[in-house]
Amino acid sequence: MTVKLYLSSKTIYPKNYQPNSLTYAQFKKVISKKFVFLTVNMPDAELTGDLGVIGAGVGGLGCAIIAAYKGLKVVVFEGGRMGGIVTTLYARKIVENYPGAPSILGKRLIDEFIIQAEEVQARILNERVVNVKQNEKFLTIVTNEGSYNFRSIVIATGSRPAELGIPGERKFRLKDRGVYNFITDPDKFKGKEVLVVGGGDTAIDAVHGLHRIAKKIYLVHRKNKFRGAETKVNLIVEDNMAEIIYNHVVDELKGEKELEEAVLENIETNMRREIKVDKCILAVGMTTNLEIFEDLGILTEGKYIKVDKEMRTSVPGVFAIGDIATQYQLIVIAVAQGAKAAHNAFGMIRKPYWYKEEEWPTFESC
Numbered sequence: 001m002t003v004k005l006y007l008s009s010k011t012i013y014p015k016n017y018q019p020n021s022l023t024y025a026q027f028k029k030v031i032s033k034k035f036v037f038l039t040v041n042m043p044d045a046e047l048t049g050d051l052g053v054i055g056a057g058v059g060g061l062g063c064a065i066i067a068a069y070k071g072l073k074v075v076v077f078e079g080g081r082m083g084g085i086v087t088t089l090y091a092r093k094i095v096e097n098y099p100g101a102p103s104i105l106g107k108r109l110i111d112e113f114i115i116q117a118e119e120v121q122a123r124i125l126n127e128r129v130v131n132v133k134q135n136e137k138f139l140t141i142v143t144n145e146g147s148y149n150f151r152s153i154v155i156a157t158g159s160r161p162a163e164l165g166i167p168g169e170r171k172f173r174l175k176d177r178g179v180y181n182f183i184t185d186p187d188k189f190k191g192k193e194v195l196v197v198g199g200g201d202t203a204i205d206a207v208h209g210l211h212r213i214a215k216k217i218y219l220v221h222r223k224n225k226f227r228g229a230e231t232k233v234n235l236i237v238e239d240n241m242a243e244i245i246y247n248h249v250v251d252e253l254k255g256e257k258e259l260e261e262a263v264l265e266n267i268e269t270n271m272r273r274e275i276k277v278d279k280c281i282l283a284v285g286m287t288t289n290l291e292i293f294e295d296l297g298i299l300t301e302g303k304y305i306k307v308d309k310e311m312r313t314s315v316p317g318v319f320a321i322g323d324i325a326t327q328y329q330l331i332v333i334a335v336a337q338g339a340k341a342a343h344n345a346f347g348m349i350r351k352p353y354w355y356k357e358e359e360w361p362t363f364e365s366c
């Protein structure tokens with residue numbers, strides 16, 4: 001098989017290669033059979049597509065669907081698992097609050113997003129973004145595999161489970177040794193004594209998910225009231241699903257090869273106690289994936305990227321959506337924000353008659 005090559009701005013592509021005709025992974029598969037894949041730096045950069053979306057969670061995929069449906073050439077970059085935290089944290093949970101898809105399995109919901117993204121020909125590359133740069137002509141996404149230029153970029157990198165930073169946490173999180181962030185596989189908890197730490201929806205969901213599976217559940221919360229959905233909290237109390245330990249924090253997780261014990265501390269009395277546990281679910285919040293945007297000089301507000309009501313960031317041409325940009329952490333919000341960003345990116349790039357060009361916000365005015 002012969003593959004003709006020509007040099008583009010950064011990467012060697014086969015002749016007639018269109019970003020939308022072949023995924024990067026498919027292209028590499030073909031080309032690596034015949035050639036060593038080269039990346040070269042050429043000064044005048046060429047456009048890869050109209051819109052680059054970083055992250056294929058529900059926000060990124062939703063945005064890509066709307067933007068590609070409108071006719072933009074869209075490339076989505078995913079450095080982990082397609083579907084973001086829905087896939088990594090709760091693929092087997094029944095999602096009950098996404099309108100139009102009642103009681104749908106997390107994984108199934110993501111499958112539907114992917115099917116729809118493929119239908120509208122949004123391309124998804126399995127590459128981790130390591131940097132984003134801006135020059136006079138383009139916005140450049142740099143991944144572990146190459147560089148790609150776009151007219152506009154949507155940041156949808158979401159968040160990851162926060163760490164408590166206590167002894168034992170990292171040791172037992174590795175290789176299935178007893179510490180998790182959510183119930184990815186209920187079978188692992190069958191007949192076990194489980195410690196659930198946290199007071200929000202994730203911790204409350206975990207207790208419901210473990211009820212009648214685990215032998216015993218402890219629910220430890222540093223406050224004396226839960227933040228999670230009241231109806232679900234009430235059910236835990238009424239059905240005696242867990243031993244609730246208020247006003248306590250976890251100081252240490254102990255064990256030889258696997259988790260065996262947790263040290264709890266009463267934050268009012270400083271009294272410590274040890275409980276025997278086989279598994280622990282740390283549902284102690286989320287940290288946003290902001291690190292790769294440091295060079296871009298994007299404005300942040302606490303752990304979130306600062307955006308205006310149109311999802312524009314402080315960097316012209318760059319939008320941010322979903323969990324990285326909002327504290328309303330819901331699938332429907334991430335998707336809606338993605339649709340807004342797609343609409344605005346389309347207007348900015350194609351300049352249709354109905355689009356009212358506005359100055360990019362300075363952020364003092366937001």
Ligand SMILES: Cc1cc2nc3c(=O)[nH]c(=O)nc-3n(C[C@H](O)[C@H](O)[C@H](O)COP(=O)(O)OP(=O)(O)OC[C@H]3O[C@@H](n4cnc5c(N)ncnc54)[C@H](O)[C@@H]3O)c2cc1C
Binds near residue numbers: 289
């Ligand atoms: C346990 C739990 C249960 C929940 N249950 C519900 C529920 O029932 N209903 C509901 O509406 N909401 C629920 N939520 C909230 C909802 O899941 C989130 O609000 C939503 O998934 C956020 O989507 P996102 O696209 O912004 O981010 P994410 O889903 O976090 O996706 C971000 C993606 O970006 C990728 N990424 C990050 N960095 C890079 C990089 N450098 N390069 C390339 N890719 C990168 C990640 O791998 C990931 O795939 C729940 C959240 C949790 C934690």
